[in-house]
Amino acid sequence: MKLHTFLTTYLTINFASCNTIDSGNDYDFIIVGAGSAGSVIASRLSENLIWKILLLEAGDEGNLISSIPTAVSLLPFTKYNWGHFMEVQPNLAQSYNDNRMPWHKGRGLGGTSLINYMIYTRGNRFNYDQWAAQGNPGWSYADVLPYFIKSENCSVKNADYAFHGVDGYLGISEPFQTKITDVFLKGLHELGLPFIDYNSNKTLGASPIQANIFQGRRHTSADAFLKPVKHRFNLHIKTRAFARKVLIDEKTKHAFGVEYEVSGKIFKAMARKEVILSAGVINSPQLLMLSGIGPKQELGQLGISVLKDLQVGRNLQDNLAFLGLNFVTPEDVTLRFSKFVNLVSIYEVFESRTGPWVGAGGAQAIAYIKTDESEELGPVPDMELLLIGGSLSTDYGLILRTGMNIRDDVYNSLFAPTEGKNSFMIFLSHLTPKSKGYIKLRSADPHDYPLMYGNYFTDPGNKDINTFLAAVRYVQKLIQTETFKKFKITLIDNPVPGCTHHQYDSDDYWRCFLRSLIQTFNHQVGTAKMGPKNDPDAVVNHKLEVYGVKGLRVADCSVIPFALSAHTNAPAMMVGEKAADIIKNAWKDNLW
Ligand SMILES: Cc1cc2nc3c(=O)[nH]c(=O)nc-3n(C[C@H](O)[C@H](O)[C@H](O)COP(=O)(O)OP(=O)(O)OC[C@H]3O[C@@H](n4cnc5c(N)ncnc54)[C@H](O)[C@@H]3O)c2cc1C
Numbered sequence: 001m002k003l004h005t006f007l008t009t010y011l012t013i014n015f016a017s018c019n020t021i022d023s024g025n026d027y028d029f030i031i032v033g034a035g036s037a038g039s040v041i042a043s044r045l046s047e048n049l050i051w052k053i054l055l056l057e058a059g060d061e062g063n064l065i066s067s068i069p070t071a072v073s074l075l076p077f078t079k080y081n082w083g084h085f086m087e088v089q090p091n092l093a094q095s096y097n098d099n100r101m102p103w104h105k106g107r108g109l110g111g112t113s114l115i116n117y118m119i120y121t122r123g124n125r126f127n128y129d130q131w132a133a134q135g136n137p138g139w140s141y142a143d144v145l146p147y148f149i150k151s152e153n154c155s156v157k158n159a160d161y162a163f164h165g166v167d168g169y170l171g172i173s174e175p176f177q178t179k180i181t182d183v184f185l186k187g188l189h190e191l192g193l194p195f196i197d198y199n200s201n202k203t204l205g206a207s208p209i210q211a212n213i214f215q216g217r218r219h220t221s222a223d224a225f226l227k228p229v230k231h232r233f234n235l236h237i238k239t240r241a242f243a244r245k246v247l248i249d250e251k252t253k254h255a256f257g258v259e260y261e262v263s264g265k266i267f268k269a270m271a272r273k274e275v276i277l278s279a280g281v282i283n284s285p286q287l288l289m290l291s292g293i294g295p296k297q298e299l300g301q302l303g304i305s306v307l308k309d310l311q312v313g314r315n316l317q318d319n320l321a322f323l324g325l326n327f328v329t330p331e332d333v334t335l336r337f338s339k340f341v342n343l344v345s346i347y348e349v350f351e352s353r354t355g356p357w358v359g360a361g362g363a364q365a366i367a368y369i370k371t372d373e374s375e376e377l378g379p380v381p382d383m384e385l386l387l388i389g390g391s392l393s394t395d396y397g398l399i400l401r402t403g404m405n406i407r408d409d410v411y412n413s414l415f416a417p418t419e420g421k422n423s424f425m426i427f428l429s430h431l432t433p434k435s436k437g438y439i440k441l442r443s444a445d446p447h448d449y450p451l452m453y454g455n456y457f458t459d460p461g462n463k464d465i466n467t468f469l470a471a472v473r474y475v476q477k478l479i480q481t482e483t484f485k486k487f488k489i490t491l492i493d494n495p496v497p498g499c500t501h502h503q504y505d506s507d508d509y510w511r512c513f514l515r516s517l518i519q520t521f522n523h524q525v526g527t528a529k530m531g532p533k534n535d536p537d538a539v540v541n542h543k544l545e546v547y548g549v550k551g552l553r554v555a556d557c558s559v560i561p562f563a564l565s566a567h568t569n570a571p572a573m574m575v576g577e578k579a580a581d582i583i584k585n586a587w588k589d590n591l592w
């Protein structure tokens with residue numbers, strides 16, 4: 001049996017039948033997509049029992065494998081991943097087979113929180129204050145912090161509880177750690193970086209990972225927000241229901257329903273009040289465009305009649321990650337294959353729900369730093385260092401690097417040397433990118449994936465790549481700290497194939513390496529940008545309403561106006577919490 005077939009047919013945990021009685025096709029609200037944001041919105045809107053809510057989700061519920069945190073590396077191969085690839089970009093991603101960089105996106109209850117690495121970060125106060133300052137009242141740090149806190153049931157020991165909630169649906173806890181975390185934090189401390197709670201209002205510093213893991217299991221937004229309320233008779237959750245377009249009255253420009261598909265059959269559902277698109281950063285803009293909302297010329301060329309000319313799909317921004325820093329130490333302080341693939345560990349994850357299988361896919365700590373490339377005056381970080389307790393070689397190159405599509409020769413040079421050894425990695429992730437990509441329709445067929453262009457490292461002035469270079473230099477200083485020296489930590493310095501014509505360790509060598517092994521952190525945002533009316537790129541306003549169309553909102557990562565200094569799951573859930581309040585408020589005098 002193929003790995004893929006095995007995983008997709010393996011035991012389904014009893015999420016219980018979410019589909020309650022089907023009572024006609026009329027709803028008050030229809031939400032498309034049960035992802036990080038959509039699950040929250042469905043949960044919160046259905047608190048009002050007089051509203052009838054339909055939640056459409058293209059995928060299925062999760063299973064046993066997806067619920068085991070460290071099994072995350074298997075998930076790209078399953079039906080829970082849409083399987084997108086970015087279009088090939090010249091002089092980029094040469095370390096990937098056919099230069100193709102995967103853009104994983106989750107499909108199923110929980111959306112991308114069903115396949116992600118469970119790292120819980122919010123983004124810093126500067127992000128939100130800038131978001132508001134761009135003409136979006138209600139989105140400043142002070143405005144959004146209560147929504148992060150509302151969602152959360154935090155049990156992290158050293159957290160700063162002025163910034164955390166304990167009554168919310170979403171479990172936040174500390175994942176499994178190896179000793180390398182202490183080494184990392186101490187080394188950084190030598191360089192002057194303080195220990196902080198990275199989800200507080202402190203913006204430069206390091207802490208162990210906080211993860212959306214609850215009682216030893218992945219806590220997707222669906223597990224957290226839908227499972228406890230699935231009995232509500234007014235909440236109708238349809239899985240395997242693929243939305244094809246929003247139904248909009250051409251004369252009044254009023255959204256009145258959604259056309260969707262189940263097992264090849266087409267259905268219509270009507271929305272008395274609103275349609276809310278939470279289909280994610282690729283599919284929400286795709287649905288808008290299929291419904292006639294988007295760049296006029298592009299839609300016209302595909303024979304789609306244009307209802308509203310807007311810059312849908314543009315302004316795509318992302319946090320890139322560099323995977324090229326692989327370390328080895330003689331000390332037994334990292335994850336090794338034999339440490340988690342053994343009977344004791346497997347017993348632990350099922351019995352006490354602890355041990356190495358309860359990890360955030362190996363992520364153990366985060367440091368927010370400000371590199372020498374930064375021109376900011378204040379404590380604004382521009383790079384994240386993400387400590388991974390193992391390496392791409394920990395599984396002997398079987399699974400992780402296959403999911404990432406990394407070429408054999410690249411793996412053999414950079415990672416194979418640490419197979420069976422104590423190895424770990426420091427991923428670099430750029431927090432303040434300037435480059436912008438876009439997505440556009442491939443065709444008018446809703447089943448055709450849109451074309452996706454990252455346009456990475458294309459900013460004039462090369463600030464993006466030079467910030468990575470500065471972070472590499474920072475890590476080289478970290479290797480020189482007493483702490484790192486004590487553990488005899490060395491960087492694997494085999495040259496990456498394709499860059500051997502540069503002198504090793506020269507700036508040009510690193511720039512070549514960075515271009516080659518750069519990867520998306522899957523934090524794309526901005527394809528249905530929030531902005532004021534006078535912003536030519538704006539698709540929705542600060543109330544998430546699509547410009548020029550009534551009864552239609554977008555609420556997911558697509559509306560986030562620029563790349564945040566964060567992994568984007570918590571921000572998506574925050575958007576969901578806030579969207580629900582905006583909607584409740586809009587209808588409070590008109591409940592029926
Ligand atoms: C491999 C990976 C690792 C990541 N790791 C982290 C991490 O550790 N921490 C973190 O914070 N973030 C992480 N992210 C990013 C984060 O998970 C996402 O940004 C976030 O979940 C996006 O939320 P969303 O609500 O915008 O969309 P999604 O959660 O993607 O939800 C969209 C939903 O809509 C459904 N849908 C789409 N089209 C249709 C349609 N036509 N009809 C019906 N349903 C449809 C989809 O199936 C999906 O369920 C990771 C992402 C990936 C891919």
Ligand SMILES: *[C@@H]1O[C@H](CO)[C@@H](O)[C@H](O)[C@H]1NC(C)=O
Pocket residue numbers: 153155166167168169171
């Ligand atoms: C919060 O988490 C704790 C365990 O960490 C659990 O006992 C409690 O029931 C949870 N609260 C909610 C509201 O889910």
Ligand SMILES: *[C@@H]1O[C@H](CO)[C@@H](O)[C@H](O)[C@H]1NC(C)=O
Pocket residue numbers: 162201202
């Ligand atoms: C950070 O939060 C603390 C505690 O709430 C507060 O006293 C402090 O003023 C805040 N700092 C900034 C810069 O907002």
